[in-house]
Amino acid sequence: MRKNSIAVIGAGKWGSALHFALSQKQEVFITSRTPRDVKNFVDLQTALECEYLVIAIPAQEIRAWLKENFVFNGQKILVASKGIEASSGEFLNEIYAPFVPEKNIGFISGPSFAAEVIKGLPCALVINSSSKKLYKKFEPFFPNFIKTYYSSDVIGAEVAGAYKNVLAIASGICEGLNLGKNAQASLIARGLVEMQRFGKVFKAKKSSFLGLSGAGDLFLTANSTMSRNFRVGLGLSQDKKLEDILEELGEVAEGVQTSVAIQNLSRKYEIYTPIANEVNLVLLGKNPKDSLKDLLKS
Ligand SMILES: NC(=O)c1ccc[n+]([C@@H]2O[C@H](COP(=O)([O-])OP(=O)(O)OC[C@H]3O[C@@H](n4cnc5c(N)ncnc54)[C@H](O)[C@@H]3O)[C@@H](O)[C@H]2O)c1
Ligand SMILES: O=P(O)(O)OC[C@H](O)CO
Structure with missing residues (x-):
């Protein structure tokens, strides 16, 4: 060595x-x-x-x-x-x-x-x-x-870093649909609650979600077109095909695969993850406007 x-x-x-x-x-x-x-x-x-x-x-x-x-x-x-x-x-x-x-x-x-x-x-x-x-x-x-x-808190950091990518896709969709800043702030705030609820099941500490790993990275990624995940959301809101969005991106957008993992884990452990679930469905082809209606009802 x-x-x-x-x-x-x-x-x-x-x-x-x-x-x-x-x-x-x-x-x-x-x-x-x-x-x-x-x-x-x-x-x-x-x-x-x-x-x-x-x-x-x-x-x-x-x-x-x-x-x-x-x-x-x-x-x-x-x-x-x-x-x-x-x-x-x-x-x-x-x-x-x-x-x-x-x-x-x-x-x-x-x-x-x-x-x-x-x-x-x-x-x-x-x-x-x-x-x-x-x-x-x-x-x-x-x-x-x-x-x-x-x-x-390794698991807290891991959950926060992975989950915020899925929430950034949701925020990109919100921006692309011109839902307004109120909606976006609500989505991000509820997203933070959701990722903490998810993390708790895996023994993540609450404090990790309130600091740099959670709120810090979420606020950054879910508010900027510099984020690849946010740009995936923008593309989905414009009815572009996922494969075309990813090809155009040419870099990794971890939220796409992570949303599958979160979906499976939340089913297995019965965790309430409405935003991540809708992101997963939109990635599978659901109309983002229908997702919005379902989120408002849930
Ligand atoms: N870009 C950022 O701002 C940023 C910040 C923090 C964390 N991350 C994370 O870092 C990781 C990498 O992101 P990135 O931005 O560098 O992505 P990227 O798409 O720019 O690059 C990924 C790199 O991984 C290499 N790679 C892919 N498959 C490989 C394999 N099987 N074996 C060896 N190398 C392989 C590719 O050749 C490429 O160099 C992701 O998990 C991302 O979420 C990225
Ligand atoms: O471009 P993204 O969406 O992969 O985000 C990059 C970093 O994780 C931001 O901290």
């Missing part, structure tokens, strides 16, 4: 932004499936030899990626993805568990559009891990323009 070295895995929007941010203080390697013309780009094997890894690949791809590529060798890992696996309904910490000991893994949450981070604009993030020691190890890597906080 290359002691004290750090690599980002995944050179999409978020991996590239984190690579830029972390490179302000030290040399940081980066790798991805296809070679990129980026400083310190290395092959996957070289990256995996680093002591510190930041993994920024889409949630739905992680299990297969771990099976195919990952061998635990004492690395310390930060997971940058936000989503719930649709096929299993498993949270990312459950997917990583057979591969990485709990004390070696943390999860990044909080409001953080890659497009702003890569410009060096200020933001605040939470590193969520059962190990505060792990947070202390990663904290010095972050540049001055990113303020980091520690939380032990």
Whole structure:
């Protein structure tokens, strides 16, 4: 293992932004499936030899990626993805568990559009891990323009980071249908209540939903066309086909698959999740105006 070295895995929007941010203080390697013309780009094997890894690949791809590529060798890992696996309904910490000991893994949450981070604009993030020691190890890597906080509530951060993507789709629909700011604020506020109700079943802490991981990231994502998920909602409100919207987007919108996971989990555990349910139905083809009527009745 290359002691004290750090690599980002995944050179999409978020991996590239984190690579830029972390490179302000030290040399940081980066790798991805296809070679990129980026400083310190290395092959996957070289990256995996680093002591510190930041993994920024889409949630739905992680299990297969771990099976195919990952061998635990004492690395310390930060997971940058936000989503719930649709096929299993498993949270990312459950997917990583057979591969990485709990004390070696943390999860990044909080409001953080890659497009702003890569410009060096200020933001605040939470590193969520059962190990505060792990947070202390990663904290010095972050540049001055990113303020980091520690939380032990991994599941709270995971639920909030994944759920807000589904709510951002709903908010994009609301905007596209010109329902007004009152409706949008109501939707976001009720969405926050809904994600907390969902999280409680999995033992998430209420405080995570009121801070950066929950309200912070939800307010950001559900209020801006910078969000891919919000743009999916806008497209759906214009009666565009989901496959066309996603093709045009060309980047991951985690809320699409996460809505399937939430639907299955809320059925299994009998959780009342009206907004996420309607998003799921609209993604399957329901007319957003009918969804609105049903939401107002529910
Ligand atoms: N973009 C943001 O502002 C932002 C901020 C916070 C969190 N996130 C989260 O980070 C994750 C990645 O998002 P992104 O914005 O970088 O998406 P993106 O679509 O820009 O890039 C995804 C990257 O993952 C790689 N990838 C896809 N499948 C892979 C596989 N099977 N194996 C290896 N690499 C694979 C792609 O090549 C691409 O480089 C998502 O979970 C997203 O929710 C994104
Ligand atoms: O562009 P989105 O919708 O994937 O959101 C990006 C980040 O999660 C915002 O914190």
